[in-house]
Amino acid sequence: MTDSIGFSDNERAYVNLARTHMILERAIQLELTRVGLTIPQAGVLYFLNATKVPLTPMKLARLLNRQPHTVSALLTRMEAQGLVKATRDLQRKNWVRLSLTKKGEEAFKRQLSVRTSLNATSCLSKKEIDALNATCKKLYAKGVELVREMQPSRYGGLLFV
């Protein structure tokens, strides 16, 4: 079955998912703007604060579900802004370990003060959240499969399932 503009039921479901993510992302970005941060920056601050072992840029890219070169450029900017520190590993000289600076820790605290939009799913019941998580898990695995088919070498080892 197709709707008035020719989307199949499956395509319409994807379009719904996409526009839902886009509006929530816009809300989250508007909220973060109030404390001078962007969503990608907030992601970096979040993971660098949460990790128990120092992260490499590659590991961080996996956590953020972003491509390594994108994260690398982001880290360069955040280092210049004094939010993040990159240190060469003493044992493995070609490894870089990332950590938050004092300024980065302060930015992270500001970030924690604006998370209304990040909790938008609080309008859902526990059952709806569980169903959404289960559906996202299936769809994510399908997405990984599709990306791997099209870019087998590039994304083979980079994605979580």
Next chain:
Amino acid sequence: MTDSIGFSDNERAYVNLARTHMILERAIQLELTRVGLTIPQAGVLYFLNATKVPLTPMKLARLLNRQPHTVSALLTRMEAQGLVKATRDLQRKNWVRLSLTKKGEEAFKRQLSVRTSLNATSCLSKKEIDALNATCKKLYAKGVELVREMQPSRYGGLLFV
């Protein structure tokens, strides 16, 4: 309850939704690259092909869930590429009506030949699709509410619920 890196259940559900959209978007983009198109371009071609009445850039921005200035820049590029034609309305001179050129129609046909990733939700049951749509509807409405609270004047009239 929070998980190992400090996300609440609600935040984790959003993160799952976001990463699911991101991986599917990457798959769709990889597929479109094969026919020389980007996702935003594909959106424009889709709606200009489907519409029964000529669209204005503002109306198109609403359909694409994008901000008007973003769509305006996209249309300028697509016009330069010969995919889209913008014609001044004869009755209302300050209105622009959009249509596909011959080249745009051909690009749209190529686009229709690559829609495996767009149909990724075919891995879900009818029941799961229905639940996903219902959940997205609630979350989208919540997102609109949040955005309106933060930018009442700018987005007041621009969003669908």
